[in-house]
Each structure stands twice: as structure tokens, then as C-alpha cells.
Amino acid sequence: MTSTTRRDFLKISATATAGATLAGLDLARSAHAAGSDVIRLGMIGCGGRNTGAGAQALRADPGVRLVAMCDIFMDRVKGSREAIRNELAKQQRGDQVQMPDDRCFAGVDAYKKVIECCDAVVIANAAKFHPLHTMAAIQAGKHVFVEKPHGIDPAGIKLLESACALANEKKLCVVSGLHSRYHTGYQELMKRIFDGAIGDIVTIEENFLRAPYGVTERKPGLSELEWQFSTQYHFVWLSGDDVVQSLVHNMDRASWALQEQAPVKCHGLGGRSSMTDAIYGDVFDHHTVVYQYENGARVYALCRTTTGCYDEYSSLIFGTKGRADVMACRIWGEKNWRGDAGCDAHYQEQVEYMKAIRAGTPINNGDYMAPSTLIGIMGQISCYTGKEVTWEQITASDFFFPPRPEDCRDGMEPPTKPGPNGSYPVYIPGRSRLI
Numbered sequence: 001m002t003s004t005t006r007r008d009f010l011k012i013s014a015t016a017t018a019g020a021t022l023a024g025l026d027l028a029r030s031a032h033a034a035g036s037d038v039i040r041l042g043m044i045g046c047g048g049r050n051t052g053a054g055a056q057a058l059r060a061d062p063g064v065r066l067v068a069m070c071d072i073f074m075d076r077v078k079g080s081r082e083a084i085r086n087e088l089a090k091q092q093r094g095d096q097v098q099m100p101d102d103r104c105f106a107g108v109d110a111y112k113k114v115i116e117c118c119d120a121v122v123i124a125n126a127a128k129f130h131p132l133h134t135m136a137a138i139q140a141g142k143h144v145f146v147e148k149p150h151g152i153d154p155a156g157i158k159l160l161e162s163a164c165a166l167a168n169e170k171k172l173c174v175v176s177g178l179h180s181r182y183h184t185g186y187q188e189l190m191k192r193i194f195d196g197a198i199g200d201i202v203t204i205e206e207n208f209l210r211a212p213y214g215v216t217e218r219k220p221g222l223s224e225l226e227w228q229f230s231t232q233y234h235f236v237w238l239s240g241d242d243v244v245q246s247l248v249h250n251m252d253r254a255s256w257a258l259q260e261q262a263p264v265k266c267h268g269l270g271g272r273s274s275m276t277d278a279i280y281g282d283v284f285d286h287h288t289v290v291y292q293y294e295n296g297a298r299v300y301a302l303c304r305t306t307t308g309c310y311d312e313y314s315s316l317i318f319g320t321k322g323r324a325d326v327m328a329c330r331i332w333g334e335k336n337w338r339g340d341a342g343c344d345a346h347y348q349e350q351v352e353y354m355k356a357i358r359a360g361t362p363i364n365n366g367d368y369m370a371p372s373t374l375i376g377i378m379g380q381i382s383c384y385t386g387k388e389v390t391w392e393q394i395t396a397s398d399f400f401f402p403p404r405p406e407d408c409r410d411g412m413e414p415p416t417k418p419g420p421n422g423s424y425p426v427y428i429p430g431r432s433r434l435i
Contacts, residue, residue, distance in 0.1 A: 038064075038065050039061065039063055039119050039354065039357055039358075040068075040117065040119045040120070041054070041057055041064050041065065041118055041119070041121070042066075042067060042069065042070075042115065042117055042118030042121045042142075043068070043069040043070070043080070043114065043121070043122055044070055044111045044114055044121055044123045044124075044125055045123060045124045045125030045147075046069055046070070046071035046073075046076045046077045046079070046080035046081075047076065047080075047124065049124040049147055050080070050123070050124035050125065050147070051084060053124055053145065053177075053346070053350065054066060054084055055087045056347045056350040057353065057354060058084065058093070059088070059091070059093075059347070060350040061354035061358070062096070064354060065096055065098045066084065066096060066097045066099055067098055067099065067103060067117050067118055068099070068103040068104075068113070068114040068117035069081060069099060069103070070104075070106065070107075070110035070111055070113065070114045072107065072108065072125075073106060073226075073229075073230070074104065077104045077106060078101075081097065081099050084097055085097040085099075107410050108408050108409055108410050109409075111129070111136065115136055115137050115140050115142055118142060119357075120142060120143035120145070121133075121137050121142055121143070121145070122145045122350075123145065123147060124147035125232075126232040126239065127152050127238070128152050128156070128238050128239070128240070128401070128405050129405050129408075130147070130149070131150065131151045131159040131160040131405070132156075132159065132405040133146075134150075134160060134163045138167045138170065139166065143172050143357050143362070144167070144172070144175065145175040145177070145349070146174065146175070146177060148176065148177045148178050148249065148252075149240055150176065150373040151240075151370075152236075152238075152244055152401060153240070153377060153399055153400045154374065154397040154398060155397075155399060155400035156400065157373060157374045158398070160366070160373075161366065164364055164365075164366025164369075167362070167366070168364055168366075171360075171362050173353060173357060173362045174363070174369075175349060175353045175356075175363050175365055176349075176365035176368070177349070178252045178365070178369055179249075179348075180252060180256070181345075181365070181368065182343075182349040182352060183343045183345035183348070184340070184343045184348070185340045186253070186329065186343075186345075188329070189331065190257060192337060193319075193324060193331075194259065197331050197334075197335060198317065198318075198319030198321050198322035198324055198331060199319040199320030199321030199322065199333075200320045201258060201317060201318070201319050202296075202298075202319060202320060203297065203298050204257065204258075204315070205299075206247065206251065206253070206299060206300065206301040206302065206315055207312040207314045207315075207316075208242075208249070208250055208302070208303040208304075208313055209303065209304045209309070209310060209311050209313070210305060210311050211305065211307045211309075211311070212234075212275055212280060212285070212305045212306070213233065213305065214231065214233040215231070215234075215280070216230065216279070217279065218279070223411075224413075224414055225411065225412060225413070225414045228281070228414050228416075231281065233245060233283075234279070234280050234281030235282055235414075235416065236281075236282055236283060236416075236427075237402070237403075237414070237416065240376075240401070241284060242283060242303045242304075242305055242380075243287050243289060243301070243376050243379045244373065244376040247301055247376060248372060248376040250301060250315055251291075251372055251375045251379070252372035254299045254301075254317075255371065255372050255375060256368070257317050257324075257326075260367070260368060261294065261295070261297075262371060262375070262391050263291040263292060263293055263378075264292050264294050264391055265291075265391065266289050266290060266292065266379050268288060268290070268383035268389075269288050269383060269386070270287035270288065271284055271285075271286065271429065272284050272285050273285055273286060274306055274307075275305065275306055275307075276423050277423065278418055278422045278424065282424035282426050283426075284383065284427075285305050285306045287303050287304070287379070287380070288301070289301045289302075289379035289383065291379070301379065319333070322334060327341065328341055374395070378393075381394070383429065384429065384434060385427070385429060385435075386429030386430040393435060394435070397435045399434055401415075402415055403415060
């Protein structure tokens with residue numbers, strides 16, 4: 001943060017803390033630390049993304065204390081704890097990390113122990129488990145921040161929708177990791193689009209083109225299950241693949257621009273061309289999806305994870321009176337406009353999360369986080385099968401990538417194994433059937 005931003009934040013936090021007289025308030029306002037001004041935070045997942053989210057949540061409010069953490073791997077838990085403590089120590093706030101070894105948990109079911117210890121959680125682990133862990137936290141009366149994607153299959157999204165509905169009943173937060181919605185520059189751009197700055201939207205081009213990410217060599221001694229968990233972005237049953245895992249950000253921005261319209265149908269193509277070694281698991285390395293909408297608009301969505309190729313990360317909107325570049329916060333048309341693209345939306349979503357808990361005015365992002373994720377899922381399934389997929393089909397489906405998250409256990413056999421050549425089998429468009 002810049003020094004100006006930090007000063008502004010501290011003023012906001014001080015005001016919120018001073019006003020947080022919690023006695024006699026409803027669940028949403030008293031759901032932390034038995035009426036004290038401390039918010040006890042738990043982390044479910046200790047990879048790079050949740051380490052960042054946890055540190056940002058602590059920076060967002062000086063009254064937050066990190067009290068419990070879990071991951072599949074204990075060394076990752078302790079490494080994340082140390083990284084966050086060191087980051088906060090730079091601001092003389094290392095005491096916000098109150099994490100003894102007996103609240104460091106490991107294993108598939110360790111999330112249950114974290115939920116017991118805290119008032120609010122940040123969830124960023126294998127996306128397969130996001131709906132299950134969100135529901136468990138809400139059922140226990142805890143506030144939730146959950147990273148994207150918010151599920152990897154239709155069954156998962158239905159569970160997530162139920163969790164968001166329950167959170168409304170209990171007046172609890174469900175904050176989405178689709179951080180674009182918290183970007184102040186994007187908010188202003190979308191307002192201008194809604195006011196007609198580029199006319200009617202005709203097409204949207206979405207690009208997420210880059211080299212493979214999260215690639216790691218297999219450490220000696222890991223079981224097949226542990227190996228797949230350690231590189232979960234590269235296994236469909238854990239991550240949902242790249243349309244769901246990465247392009248979901250783009251599709252959320254497209255849905256936002258189209259004022260939350262759902263596509264009528266989509267058709268996609270994809271496959272694995274060059275990233276075939278065992279370290280790349282069983283995911284595709286390229287996808288293209290065309291989404292069609294009732295009003296005639298189309299979204300052309302592309303993602304790719306291959307080396308040595310052209311890279312681009314963009315959301316480009318074309319209308320009857322102009323065009324917009326979301327990522328650059330620019331509009332060209334009858335009224336040109338350029339906004340500030342410098343907002344740290346990842347940090348801002350944690351600021352809003354903590355402010356909402358303090359104020360007792362819960363945020364529930366379920367109205368867009370579930371549909372945006374399901375749009376990604378329908379595109380991914382179209383790429384895997386080579387078939388057109390309709391919104392009616394995907395919303396009616398109960399399909400899930402086995403096993404069910406609640407059936408996963410430490411030491412179980414993973415649902416996919418490498419073939420004779422060491423590579424993992426992949427879905428075959430035109431032959432695979434999923435829904």
C-alpha cells in the first residue's frame with residue numbers, strides 16, 4: 001500500500017473499532033471473539049493465494065488475529081504462518097499472528113478443526129472443496145471469504161448456492177474471490193457502460209493466455225495422492241481445469257458488463273498439445289469457448305497455458321457506440337474516458353470483508369459468484385465433450401467430478417493415475433460424455 005492509502009485505512013479501521021460495541025447485537029455483529037473487538041481468523045489452505053489473502057485480512061483490520069490454519073501438508077502450514085508473521089512484522093504488527101503449533105492442522109478433514117477455532121475464515125485450497133468448506137463454515141455460524149472458482153462442477157455450485165442462502169438467513173458474510181467486483185476503477189467503468197457510454201454491447205473478447213503456472217517437480221517420497229494435492233492446479237478432479245480456474249475472472253467481468261445475463265448456450269474446443277509431461281497432470285493446455293446470449297451478444301473466451309507463445313490478459317468490450325478495455329480502465333467512443341487502473345482489488349475485498357463483519361452489515365456475493373462460476377463450468381464441459389452445452393442443461397445437471405468432496409479421505413486412491421508412458425489420460429472431445 002502507499003502511505004496515503006495506509007493512513008486512510010487506519011482511519012477507517014480506528015473508526016470501525018471505536019464503534020464496535022458488540023453487546024446485544026445480532027449474530028452478524030457478535031460473531032467474533034465472544035463480544036470483544038477481536039476477530040479470530042482461520043485459514044483453510046496454506047498455498048500462495050491463501051497466504052496472501054490471510055496477510056491482507058490481517059492488514060485490513062488491526063483487530064484481526066490469525067488463530068488457526070490448515071492444509072494437506074503440515075510443512076506448508078508452518079511455512080505460511082512464518083511468511084505471514086514476517087510480513088506483518090514489517091509493520092510492527094506481528095502479534096496479530098497468534099498461532100501455536102497445536103492450532104496448525106493437516107489433512108483432508110482438518111478444515112473442521114479450523115472452523116471450530118475462529119469467527120471468520122479465508123478459504124483458498126483445491127477448488128473441489130470450496131462449496132463443502134463454505135457450507136461447513138456457514139452452518140457453524142462463521143463468516144466466509146472463499147477464493148474462486150467457487151466449485152468445479154454443477155453439483156458443487158448447487159451446494160454453494162445453498163450455503164449462500166443459509167448465510168443470508170444467518171446474517172453472515174460470503175465474500176467472493178472474484179476480486180474484479182471490488183476494483184474501484186472497474187466499478188466506475190461498468191457504471192459508464194450501463195449509462196450507455198459504448199451503446200449496446202455486441203461482442204466481448206476475453207483472453208487469459210500465459211505459460212503454465214504452479215508447475216513443480218515431484219518430491220521424493222510423495223504418494224500419488226499427495227503428489228496430486230501438491231500440484232492441484234494440474235488435476236481436473238481438484239481444480240476443474242483452466243476455464244473454471246482462471247478464465248472465470250474474465251467470464252465474471254463479462255457477466256457484470258452484460259448485467260448478469262446468463263448465456264443461452266455455448267460451444268467450445270480445447271485439448272492438450274504440448275504440455276504432456278507428467279508434471280502437467282490431466283488438464284488441457286488450450287481452450288476456446290463461444291457464449292451466445294438471448295439479446296444476440298456473443299462472448300469469445302480464450303485461455304491457454306503453454307510456453308513460448310503469445311501472452312495476453314484482457315477483457316475487451318465492443319458496443320454500437322464505442323469500446324472498452326476493462327483492465328486498462330479505458331473507454332473509446334463518443335465520450336472517451338480513462339480511469340485509475342491501480343486499485344489493489346485483492347486487498348480491497350479483505351478490507352470490505354472485515355468492515356462488513358465489524359458493522360454487522362454482511363456481504364453476500366452469491367448473486368454473481370455462483371452464476372459466473374457455472375458459466376465457466378459449462379464452457380469447460382463443452383471443451384471436454386466437443387458438444388454444445390445450454391444453460392438449461394447445465395443448471396439442471398447434478399454432474400460432479402468424482403469422488404464427491406465429502407467422500408475424500410487421507411490415504412485414499414486418487415481417481416486418476418498415470419498411464420504406461422507416465423502421462424495422465426485426458427478427456428477426448430467427441431468421445432467423452434459428462435452431462
